Amino acid sequence: xxxxxxxxxxxxxxxxxxxxxxxxxxxxxxxxxxxxxxxxxxxxxxxxxxxxxxxxxxxxxxxxxxxxxxxxxxxxxxxxxxxxxxxxxxxxxxxxxxxxxxxxxxxxxxxxxxxxxxxxxxxxxxxxxxxxxxxxxx
Numbered sequence: 005x006x007x008x009x010x011x012x013x014x015x016x017x018x019x020x021x022x023x024x025x026x027x028x029x030x031x032x033x034x035x036x037x038x039x040x041x042x043x044x045x046x047x048x049x050x051x052x053x054x055x056x057x058x059x060x061x062x063x064x065x066x067x068x069x070x071x072x073x074x075x076x077x078x079x080x081x082x083x084x085x086x087x088x089x090x091x092x093x094x095x096x097x098x099x100x101x102x103x104x105x106x107x108x109x110x111x112x113x114x115x116x117x118x119x120x121x122x123x124x125x126x127x128x129x130x131x132x133x134x135x136x137x138x139x140x141x142x
Contacts, residue, residue: 011065023058031100033065038093050090050122055114059084059125063098063110067129070103075132077108082127090114090122106131
C-alpha cells in the first residue's frame with residue numbers, strides 16, 4: 005500500500021493516526037481524522053494528544069505554504085483551548101495570521117461533523133531556511 009504524503013511530507017506519526025490532508029493553499033491548510041477506539045481517551049472521545057497533534061501539523065502546513073523558499077518550519081509554541089469533546093470525523097483548519105521574516109503566527113480550529121468547535125489553537129513557527137553547502141543550519 006502506497007502511503008500518502010501529508011501536504012508534501014512523509015510524517016510517520018501522521019501515517020499512524022491515519023490523518024488525511026484535505027486542502028492546501030497559501031496561508032491555509034485543512035486536514036481531517038476519523039476517530040477510532042485506539043485514538044480515544046477513557047471517555048471514548050478524541051484524546052487530547054490527537055487533537056493537539058492534528059492542530060500542530062495542520063497549522064505548520066499552513067505556515068509552510070507561506071514560505072515555499074524555506075526548508076520548512078518548526079513549532080516554537082502552541083496554546084490549545086479544548087472547547088468540547090470530539091467524536092466521529094474531526095476536521096482542522098489552520099490559517100496564517102502573520103508571516104514575518106523568521107516567525108509565522110497561526111491559528112487553528114478543530115470541528116466535528118456537525119461543525120461544532122472542539123478546540124481552538126494559536127501557535128508560532130520558526131522558518132528554517134535552506135542551508136547551502138558549507139553553511140551551518142540556523
